[in-house]
Amino acid sequence: xxxxxxxxxENAVSQFASLPGIGRKTAxxxxxxxxxxxxxxxxxxxxxxxxxxxxxxxxxxxxxxxxTEVCSICSSSKRQRQTICVVENIQDVLSIEKTGQYNGLYHxxxxxxxxxxxxxxxxIELDSLVERIEPENIEEVILALPTxxxxxxxxxxxxxxxxxxxxxITQIARGVAIGNELxxxxxxxxGRSIVNxxxxxx
Amino acid sequence: xxxxxxxxxENAVSQFASLPGIGRKTAxxxxxxxxxxxxxxxxxxxxxxxxxxxxxxxxxxxxxxxxTEVCSICSSSKRQRQTICVVENIQDVLSIEKTGQYNGLYHxxxxxxxxxxxxxxxxIELDSLVERIEPENIEEVILALPTxxxxxxxxxxxxxxxxxxxxxITQIARGVAIGNELxxxxxxxxGRSIVNxxxxxx
Numbered sequence: 001x002x003x004x005x006x007x008x009x010e011n012a013v014s015q016f017a018s019l020p021g022i023g024r025k026t027a028x029x030x031x032x033x034x035x036x037x038x039x040x041x042x043x044x045x046x047x048x049x050x051x052x053x054x055x056x057x058x059x060x061x062x063x064x065x066x067x068t069e070v071c072s073i074c075s076s077s078k079r080q081r082q083t084i085c086v087v088e089n090i091q092d093v094l095s096i097e098k099t100g101q102y103n104g105l106y107h108x109x110x111x112x113x114x115x116x117x118x119x120x121x122x123x124i125e126l127d128s129l130v131e132r133i134e135p136e137n138i139e140e141v142i143l144a145l146p147t148x149x150x151x152x153x154x155x156x157x158x159x160x161x162x163x164x165x166x167x168x169i170t171q172i173a174r175g176v177a178i179g180n181e182l183x184x185x186x187x188x189x190x191g192r193s194i195v196n197x198x199x200x201x202x
Numbered sequence: 203x204x205x206x207x208x209x210x211x212e213n214a215v216s217q218f219a220s221l222p223g224i225g226r227k228t229a230x231x232x233x234x235x236x237x238x239x240x241x242x243x244x245x246x247x248x249x250x251x252x253x254x255x256x257x258x259x260x261x262x263x264x265x266x267x268x269x270t271e272v273c274s275i276c277s278s279s280k281r282q283r284q285t286i287c288v289v290e291n292i293q294d295v296l297s298i299e300k301t302g303q304y305n306g307l308y309h310x311x312x313x314x315x316x317x318x319x320x321x322x323x324x325x326i327e328l329d330s331l332v333e334r335i336e337p338e339n340i341e342e343v344i345l346a347l348p349t350x351x352x353x354x355x356x357x358x359x360x361x362x363x364x365x366x367x368x369x370x371i372t373q374i375a376r377g378v379a380i381g382n383e384l385x386x387x388x389x390x391x392x393g394r395s396i397v398n399x400x401x402x403x404x
Binding site for chain 2 (some may be wrong): 005009011014015020021022026028029043047048050051052053072088094
Protein backbone atom coordinates (compact mmCIF):
# COMPACT_ATOMS: atom_id res chain seq x y z
CA UNK A 1 0.00 0.00 0.00
CA UNK A 2 1.25 3.43 -0.90
CA UNK A 3 1.26 6.31 1.51
CA UNK A 4 0.18 8.67 -1.28
CA UNK A 5 -2.72 8.52 -3.73
CA UNK A 6 -0.31 8.93 -6.65
CA UNK A 7 2.75 6.91 -7.60
CA UNK A 8 4.14 9.99 -9.38
CA UNK A 9 3.82 11.98 -6.17
CA GLU A 10 5.33 9.09 -4.21
CA ASN A 11 8.36 9.00 -6.56
CA ALA A 12 9.00 12.72 -6.40
CA VAL A 13 8.68 12.74 -2.60
CA SER A 14 11.05 9.78 -2.29
CA GLN A 15 13.63 11.56 -4.43
CA PHE A 16 13.60 14.66 -2.27
CA ALA A 17 13.57 12.58 0.90
CA SER A 18 16.76 10.85 -0.27
CA LEU A 19 18.61 14.15 0.19
CA PRO A 20 20.46 14.72 3.47
CA GLY A 21 18.39 16.42 6.15
CA ILE A 22 15.11 16.23 4.21
CA GLY A 23 12.40 14.09 5.81
CA ARG A 24 9.29 12.82 4.03
CA LYS A 25 7.10 15.57 5.42
CA THR A 26 9.44 18.31 4.20
CA ALA A 27 9.85 16.47 0.90
CA UNK A 28 6.07 16.48 0.40
CA UNK A 29 5.94 20.20 1.11
CA UNK A 30 8.67 20.87 -1.48
CA UNK A 31 7.02 18.64 -4.10
CA UNK A 32 3.60 20.25 -3.63
CA UNK A 33 5.28 23.63 -4.02
CA UNK A 34 6.75 22.54 -7.34
CA UNK A 35 3.40 21.12 -8.38
CA UNK A 36 1.81 24.54 -8.01
CA UNK A 37 4.32 26.12 -10.40
CA UNK A 38 3.96 26.04 -14.14
CA UNK A 39 5.56 23.30 -16.23
CA UNK A 40 8.31 25.54 -17.57
CA UNK A 41 9.62 26.27 -14.12
CA UNK A 42 9.63 22.61 -13.15
CA UNK A 43 11.45 21.73 -16.37
CA UNK A 44 14.08 24.37 -15.61
CA UNK A 45 14.51 22.85 -12.18
CA UNK A 46 14.93 19.35 -13.59
CA UNK A 47 17.28 20.40 -16.36
CA UNK A 48 19.46 22.39 -13.94
CA UNK A 49 20.07 19.10 -12.14
CA UNK A 50 20.80 16.96 -15.19
CA UNK A 51 22.95 19.65 -16.82
CA UNK A 52 24.92 20.10 -13.62
CA UNK A 53 25.65 16.39 -13.48
CA UNK A 54 26.44 15.90 -17.16
CA UNK A 55 28.23 19.13 -18.00
CA UNK A 56 30.11 20.14 -14.89
CA UNK A 57 33.89 19.77 -14.83
CA UNK A 58 36.40 19.47 -12.07
CA UNK A 59 39.46 21.64 -12.59
CA UNK A 60 42.32 19.41 -13.76
CA UNK A 61 44.75 21.22 -11.48
CA UNK A 62 42.94 21.94 -8.22
CA UNK A 63 39.85 19.65 -8.59
CA UNK A 64 37.51 22.48 -7.70
CA UNK A 65 34.14 22.47 -9.46
CA UNK A 66 34.23 24.39 -12.74
CA UNK A 67 32.42 24.95 -16.03
CA THR A 68 35.67 24.54 -17.92
CA GLU A 69 38.66 22.21 -17.84
CA VAL A 70 40.66 24.71 -15.80
CA CYS A 71 38.74 26.59 -13.12
CA SER A 72 38.41 30.37 -12.92
CA ILE A 73 40.85 30.55 -9.99
CA CYS A 74 43.59 28.44 -11.59
CA SER A 75 43.26 30.36 -14.86
CA SER A 76 43.14 33.82 -13.27
CA SER A 77 46.09 36.13 -13.86
CA LYS A 78 45.30 38.01 -10.67
CA ARG A 79 46.03 35.13 -8.29
CA GLN A 80 49.32 34.63 -6.49
CA ARG A 81 50.51 31.39 -8.16
CA GLN A 82 53.22 30.23 -5.74
CA THR A 83 50.87 29.31 -2.88
CA ILE A 84 48.46 26.37 -2.68
CA CYS A 85 45.81 26.15 0.02
CA VAL A 86 44.83 22.51 0.64
CA VAL A 87 41.16 22.02 1.58
CA GLU A 88 38.87 19.05 2.08
CA ASN A 89 36.03 20.01 -0.26
CA ILE A 90 34.42 22.55 -2.57
CA GLN A 91 32.48 24.28 0.21
CA ASP A 92 35.78 25.08 1.93
CA VAL A 93 37.00 26.91 -1.20
CA LEU A 94 33.81 28.99 -1.17
CA SER A 95 34.22 29.72 2.55
CA ILE A 96 37.83 30.87 2.21
CA GLU A 97 37.03 32.91 -0.92
CA LYS A 98 34.31 34.69 1.03
CA THR A 99 36.80 35.91 3.63
CA GLY A 100 38.65 37.87 0.93
CA GLN A 101 41.89 37.14 2.82
CA TYR A 102 43.46 34.69 0.40
CA ASN A 103 44.66 35.28 -3.13
CA GLY A 104 46.56 32.10 -3.96
CA LEU A 105 45.57 28.78 -5.54
CA TYR A 106 43.69 25.83 -4.04
CA HIS A 107 43.87 22.07 -4.01
CA UNK A 108 40.65 20.21 -3.22
CA UNK A 109 41.39 16.78 -1.73
CA UNK A 110 37.79 15.57 -1.96
CA UNK A 111 38.03 14.09 1.55
CA UNK A 112 40.46 13.42 4.38
CA UNK A 113 42.27 10.24 5.39
CA UNK A 114 39.96 8.24 7.63
CA UNK A 115 40.95 4.62 8.34
CA UNK A 116 37.63 4.09 10.19
CA UNK A 117 35.70 4.93 7.00
CA UNK A 118 38.20 3.05 4.82
CA UNK A 119 39.51 6.23 3.18
CA UNK A 120 43.23 6.01 2.56
CA UNK A 121 45.72 8.37 0.86
CA UNK A 122 44.97 6.84 -2.56
CA UNK A 123 41.26 7.65 -2.27
CA ILE A 124 41.76 11.41 -2.21
CA GLU A 125 43.65 13.83 -4.46
CA LEU A 126 47.00 13.56 -2.65
CA ASP A 127 49.31 12.34 -5.38
CA SER A 128 48.06 15.08 -7.68
CA LEU A 129 48.96 17.63 -4.99
CA VAL A 130 52.53 16.31 -4.72
CA GLU A 131 52.80 16.35 -8.53
CA ARG A 132 51.91 20.05 -8.66
CA ILE A 133 54.75 21.31 -6.44
CA GLU A 134 57.69 21.29 -8.87
CA PRO A 135 56.01 22.03 -12.23
CA GLU A 136 54.15 24.99 -10.75
CA ASN A 137 57.12 26.26 -8.70
CA ILE A 138 55.08 26.26 -5.52
CA GLU A 139 56.72 28.03 -2.58
CA GLU A 140 54.13 27.52 0.17
CA VAL A 141 51.44 24.95 0.95
CA ILE A 142 48.83 26.04 3.48
CA LEU A 143 47.03 23.16 5.19
CA ALA A 144 43.42 24.24 5.77
CA LEU A 145 41.86 20.91 6.71
CA PRO A 146 39.28 20.35 9.45
CA THR A 147 40.70 20.48 12.97
CA UNK A 148 39.67 16.88 13.62
CA UNK A 149 41.60 13.66 14.13
CA UNK A 150 41.16 12.86 10.42
CA UNK A 151 42.24 16.35 9.42
CA UNK A 152 45.33 16.11 11.61
CA UNK A 153 46.22 12.69 10.22
CA UNK A 154 45.92 14.03 6.68
CA UNK A 155 47.97 17.11 7.59
CA UNK A 156 50.75 14.91 8.93
CA UNK A 157 50.67 12.65 5.88
CA UNK A 158 50.87 15.61 3.50
CA UNK A 159 53.68 17.11 5.58
CA UNK A 160 55.67 13.87 5.25
CA UNK A 161 55.11 13.72 1.48
CA UNK A 162 56.07 17.36 0.95
CA UNK A 163 59.21 17.34 3.07
CA UNK A 164 61.28 16.35 0.01
CA UNK A 165 60.61 19.79 -1.48
CA UNK A 166 62.21 23.02 -0.37
CA UNK A 167 58.90 24.76 0.40
CA UNK A 168 57.18 26.35 3.36
CA ILE A 169 54.38 24.24 4.87
CA THR A 170 51.93 26.11 7.11
CA GLN A 171 48.59 25.42 8.68
CA ILE A 172 45.68 27.72 9.45
CA ALA A 173 45.73 29.24 12.94
CA ARG A 174 43.78 27.41 15.62
CA GLY A 175 42.48 29.07 18.73
CA VAL A 176 39.55 30.85 20.28
CA ALA A 177 37.11 31.95 17.58
CA ILE A 178 36.83 35.72 17.14
CA GLY A 179 33.91 37.09 19.15
CA ASN A 180 33.73 34.08 21.47
CA GLU A 181 33.68 34.27 25.26
CA LEU A 182 36.40 32.19 26.93
CA UNK A 183 33.90 30.52 29.25
CA UNK A 184 32.04 29.07 26.26
CA UNK A 185 35.17 27.87 24.44
CA UNK A 186 35.86 24.14 24.73
CA UNK A 187 38.81 23.30 26.95
CA UNK A 188 40.97 21.68 24.28
CA UNK A 189 40.79 24.78 22.08
CA UNK A 190 41.39 27.06 25.04
CA GLY A 191 44.27 24.93 26.32
CA ARG A 192 45.99 24.92 22.94
CA SER A 193 45.42 28.63 22.47
CA ILE A 194 47.44 29.21 25.66
CA VAL A 195 50.23 26.80 24.70
CA ASN A 196 50.41 28.27 21.19
CA UNK A 197 50.11 31.90 22.29
CA UNK A 198 51.60 34.50 19.94
CA UNK A 199 53.47 37.76 20.54
CA UNK A 200 51.14 40.68 21.30
CA UNK A 201 51.94 43.43 18.84
CA UNK A 202 50.13 46.17 20.74
CA UNK B 203 30.45 38.26 -10.10
CA UNK B 204 29.13 34.84 -9.23
CA UNK B 205 29.25 33.40 -5.76
CA UNK B 206 30.21 29.99 -7.16
CA UNK B 207 32.99 28.95 -9.52
CA UNK B 208 30.46 27.29 -11.84
CA UNK B 209 27.33 28.70 -13.49
CA UNK B 210 25.87 25.18 -13.60
CA UNK B 211 26.35 24.89 -9.84
CA GLU B 212 24.92 28.36 -9.38
CA ASN B 213 21.78 27.41 -11.37
CA ALA B 214 21.18 24.19 -9.49
CA VAL B 215 21.65 25.90 -6.13
CA SER B 216 19.27 28.72 -7.11
CA GLN B 217 16.62 26.19 -8.08
CA PHE B 218 16.77 24.42 -4.75
CA ALA B 219 16.93 27.73 -2.88
CA SER B 220 13.66 28.75 -4.58
CA LEU B 221 11.86 26.06 -2.57
CA PRO B 222 10.18 27.08 0.69
CA GLY B 223 12.38 26.79 3.76
CA ILE B 224 15.57 26.02 1.79
CA GLY B 225 18.32 28.62 2.12
CA ARG B 226 21.34 28.91 -0.16
CA LYS B 227 23.63 27.07 2.24
CA THR B 228 21.25 24.11 2.51
CA ALA B 229 20.69 24.23 -1.26
CA UNK B 230 24.44 23.96 -1.85
CA UNK B 231 24.63 20.96 0.48
CA UNK B 232 21.80 19.22 -1.40
CA UNK B 233 23.30 19.96 -4.81
CA UNK B 234 26.75 18.71 -3.80
CA UNK B 235 25.09 15.55 -2.51
CA UNK B 236 23.44 15.01 -5.92
CA UNK B 237 26.75 15.75 -7.62
CA UNK B 238 28.38 12.86 -5.79
CA UNK B 239 25.78 10.39 -7.08
CA UNK B 240 25.98 8.74 -10.46
CA UNK B 241 24.26 10.25 -13.49
CA UNK B 242 21.48 7.67 -13.54
CA UNK B 243 20.33 8.62 -10.08
CA UNK B 244 20.31 12.32 -10.90
CA UNK B 245 18.36 11.63 -14.09
CA UNK B 246 15.80 9.67 -12.08
CA UNK B 247 15.50 12.60 -9.71
CA UNK B 248 14.99 15.07 -12.55
CA UNK B 249 12.52 12.90 -14.42
CA UNK B 250 10.48 12.25 -11.26
CA UNK B 251 9.91 16.01 -11.14
CA UNK B 252 9.01 16.52 -14.80
CA UNK B 253 6.82 13.40 -14.92
CA UNK B 254 5.00 14.48 -11.78
CA UNK B 255 4.24 17.83 -13.32
CA UNK B 256 3.26 16.61 -16.78
CA UNK B 257 1.49 13.34 -15.96
CA UNK B 258 -0.23 13.89 -12.64
CA UNK B 259 -4.01 14.21 -12.59
CA UNK B 260 -6.43 15.73 -10.15
CA UNK B 261 -9.45 13.53 -9.46
CA UNK B 262 -12.41 14.95 -11.40
CA UNK B 263 -14.69 14.38 -8.42
CA UNK B 264 -12.74 15.24 -5.29
CA UNK B 265 -9.73 17.14 -6.81
CA UNK B 266 -7.29 15.05 -4.83
CA UNK B 267 -4.00 14.28 -6.56
CA UNK B 268 -4.16 11.08 -8.59
CA UNK B 269 -2.47 9.07 -11.35
CA THR B 270 -5.81 8.54 -13.05
CA GLU B 271 -8.85 10.63 -13.90
CA VAL B 272 -10.69 9.32 -10.85
CA CYS B 273 -8.60 8.89 -7.70
CA SER B 274 -8.17 5.65 -5.79
CA ILE B 275 -10.48 6.81 -3.00
CA CYS B 276 -13.33 7.94 -5.25
CA SER B 277 -13.09 4.73 -7.29
CA SER B 278 -12.80 2.39 -4.31
CA SER B 279 -15.70 0.04 -3.61
CA LYS B 280 -14.71 -0.15 0.06
CA ARG B 281 -15.44 3.49 0.87
CA GLN B 282 -18.67 4.74 2.40
CA ARG B 283 -20.00 6.85 -0.51
CA GLN B 284 -22.65 8.95 1.25
CA THR B 285 -20.20 11.12 3.23
CA ILE B 286 -17.90 13.83 1.95
CA CYS B 287 -15.15 15.29 4.11
CA VAL B 288 -14.25 18.82 2.93
CA VAL B 289 -10.55 19.71 3.36
CA GLU B 290 -8.31 22.57 2.33
CA ASN B 291 -5.55 20.67 0.56
CA ILE B 292 -3.97 17.38 -0.41
CA GLN B 293 -1.86 17.11 2.75
CA ASP B 294 -5.07 17.18 4.80
CA VAL B 295 -6.37 14.12 2.94
CA LEU B 296 -3.13 12.31 3.76
CA SER B 297 -3.35 13.37 7.42
CA ILE B 298 -6.94 12.18 7.81
CA GLU B 299 -6.23 8.92 5.94
CA LYS B 300 -3.37 8.24 8.35
CA THR B 301 -5.73 8.35 11.34
CA GLY B 302 -7.62 5.36 9.93
CA GLN B 303 -10.80 6.84 11.43
CA TYR B 304 -12.53 7.91 8.25
CA ASN B 305 -13.87 5.74 5.45
CA GLY B 306 -15.89 8.18 3.33
CA LEU B 307 -15.06 10.39 0.36
CA TYR B 308 -13.21 13.71 0.24
CA HIS B 309 -13.49 17.06 -1.44
CA UNK B 310 -10.30 19.11 -1.75
CA UNK B 311 -11.07 22.83 -1.98
CA UNK B 312 -7.53 23.84 -2.91
CA UNK B 313 -7.65 26.76 -0.47
CA UNK B 314 -9.98 28.63 1.84
CA UNK B 315 -11.85 31.89 1.38
CA UNK B 316 -9.52 34.73 2.34
CA UNK B 317 -10.59 38.27 1.37
CA UNK B 318 -7.20 39.60 2.59
CA UNK B 319 -5.38 37.41 0.06
CA UNK B 320 -8.01 38.06 -2.62
CA UNK B 321 -9.30 34.48 -2.54
CA UNK B 322 -13.06 34.36 -3.02
CA UNK B 323 -15.54 31.45 -3.32
CA UNK B 324 -14.98 31.26 -7.09
CA UNK B 325 -11.24 30.69 -6.66
CA ILE B 326 -11.64 27.40 -4.84
CA GLU B 327 -13.55 24.19 -5.62
CA LEU B 328 -16.80 25.23 -3.97
CA ASP B 329 -19.28 25.04 -6.84
CA SER B 330 -18.03 21.57 -7.68
CA LEU B 331 -18.75 20.52 -4.09
CA VAL B 332 -22.33 21.79 -4.28
CA GLU B 333 -22.75 20.01 -7.61
CA ARG B 334 -21.78 16.65 -6.09
CA ILE B 335 -24.46 16.54 -3.39
CA GLU B 336 -27.50 15.42 -5.40
CA PRO B 337 -25.97 13.24 -8.13
CA GLU B 338 -23.95 11.30 -5.55
CA ASN B 339 -26.80 11.08 -2.98
CA ILE B 340 -24.59 12.59 -0.28
CA GLU B 341 -26.05 12.34 3.22
CA GLU B 342 -23.39 14.07 5.28
CA VAL B 343 -20.76 16.73 4.66
CA ILE B 344 -18.01 16.95 7.28
CA LEU B 345 -16.24 20.32 7.38
CA ALA B 346 -12.56 19.65 8.21
CA LEU B 347 -11.08 23.04 7.43
CA PRO B 348 -8.39 24.82 9.47
CA THR B 349 -9.65 26.30 12.73
CA UNK B 350 -8.71 29.81 11.61
CA UNK B 351 -10.71 32.89 10.68
CA UNK B 352 -10.46 31.90 7.01
CA UNK B 353 -11.47 28.33 7.76
CA UNK B 354 -14.47 29.53 9.77
CA UNK B 355 -15.52 31.93 7.00
CA UNK B 356 -15.34 29.11 4.47
CA UNK B 357 -17.25 26.77 6.79
CA UNK B 358 -20.01 29.32 7.10
CA UNK B 359 -20.15 29.94 3.36
CA UNK B 360 -20.36 26.21 2.61
CA UNK B 361 -23.03 25.80 5.30
CA UNK B 362 -25.12 28.51 3.60
CA UNK B 363 -24.73 26.92 0.18
CA UNK B 364 -25.61 23.44 1.41
CA UNK B 365 -28.68 24.41 3.45
CA UNK B 366 -30.86 23.87 0.39
CA UNK B 367 -30.17 20.14 0.61
CA UNK B 368 -31.60 17.77 3.16
CA UNK B 369 -28.21 16.61 4.47
CA UNK B 370 -26.33 16.54 7.73
CA ILE B 371 -23.54 19.15 7.98
CA THR B 372 -20.96 18.54 10.69
CA GLN B 373 -17.56 19.91 11.61
CA ILE B 374 -14.56 18.21 13.19
CA ALA B 375 -14.41 18.48 16.98
CA ARG B 376 -12.42 21.33 18.41
CA GLY B 377 -10.92 21.30 21.86
CA VAL B 378 -7.88 20.48 23.91
CA ALA B 379 -5.52 18.27 21.88
CA ILE B 380 -5.12 14.73 23.20
CA GLY B 381 -2.09 14.47 25.49
CA ASN B 382 -1.92 18.21 26.14
CA GLU B 383 -1.69 19.80 29.57
CA LEU B 384 -4.41 22.38 30.24
CA UNK B 385 -1.87 24.94 31.41
CA UNK B 386 -0.18 24.90 28.01
CA UNK B 387 -3.41 25.09 26.00
CA UNK B 388 -4.22 28.52 24.58
CA UNK B 389 -7.10 30.26 26.34
CA UNK B 390 -9.44 30.44 23.33
CA UNK B 391 -9.25 26.69 22.78
CA UNK B 392 -9.63 26.02 26.50
CA GLY B 393 -12.53 28.46 26.80
CA ARG B 394 -14.39 26.88 23.89
CA SER B 395 -13.72 23.39 25.14
CA ILE B 396 -15.59 24.33 28.34
CA VAL B 397 -18.50 25.99 26.53
CA ASN B 398 -18.77 23.06 24.10
CA UNK B 399 -18.32 20.35 26.71
CA UNK B 400 -19.79 16.94 25.92
CA UNK B 401 -21.53 14.30 28.03
CA UNK B 402 -19.07 12.08 29.89
CA UNK B 403 -19.88 8.49 29.05
CA UNK B 404 -18.00 6.86 31.96
